[in-house]
Amino acid sequence: MVTSSELLTLSPVLPVVVLHDADDAVPVAHALRSGGVGVMEVTLRTPAAVDAVARVAREVPDMVVGAGTVTTPQQARQAADAGAAFLVTPGCTETLVSAALDTGLALLPGAATVSEAMRLAERGLHALKFFPAEASGGTDALRAIAGPLPWLRFCPTGGITMDSARRYLELANVDCVGGSWLTPPDAVAAKDFAWIEALARQAVALTAPER
Template structure:
């Protein structure tokens, strides 16, 4: 996998996962993979995130693990060192972009406006995260962006549900959607991996 476009092609839904226990990382990743999901975004929102990325990278080779919530340049290097195969940022400052580029990994920089998307395109990036998707106008906003910026493709994330996901996936400039619903907090707390696998199976069948 060498580009952001490759990340978008892995699965119709990119699970956005927040883990409080590093030991949950492998069984969660295995459950998603068993359900047909081939990528996982482990967010850098908890102290165990880097360890979780390292465990999945080492023990679940069938799934592509990425690091999300990359908000500082050092996050990018730490995630790469832990074994992440791609990076995802909620927004895009110059320092975060420079840090992500320095790793050599594909990454999805966050954009919420046409101007932000154009600025990222000027830096050679054509595959972006649209965040926060629902709060920024949802599928109609992304549909409108496709007119003036037809060469850009997006992974919209933020507030998307199983009900709204098909509206995004039907758009020509959307490759996949990011979603937290595949790993609900109560399922993670109960270590209900069968439920996570079932949610992954449903998500993996969404058309795009």
């Protein structure tokens, strides 16, 4: 079972995947895996998402699949029951964090402020999602947070592109970034899985520099 800290080291880019048809889940997972990306976050923003997580967990065993945009305790339980390996939340209410931790799965909770990050650290959570990254100050904010909280690790997500990802990965407290550009809606709709594989290969090349 993957831990929260290990989750941040599986790929320079954590694909944030929105699927409207669960039938696309396995081909997308295979495309990402063929491109060298062995982890994917399926966001619970569509009715097909939970089934998509279940299909990947069942049919693509070498893909670490998790559920993102988890906003309620019920969603945390549904994702766990579907076979998710990890949970990602956009924010960090006490009720949601407790429910997510109760599943026993790796948790990447969302934080946008120093106070939120400190509250999560008090719960023993040191691998966090910085969201929404660009709207919350981007690399400047993360560089500032590293001053008082140097032991926290982040996966910034929200508004990050292929062009801006490397700037984040150069930060000492960033191990990976979250990105939706690996699975563009047009590529998924057209079932152009070769396009997704090519984008995954580009993402793998964004390896963080040695520190």
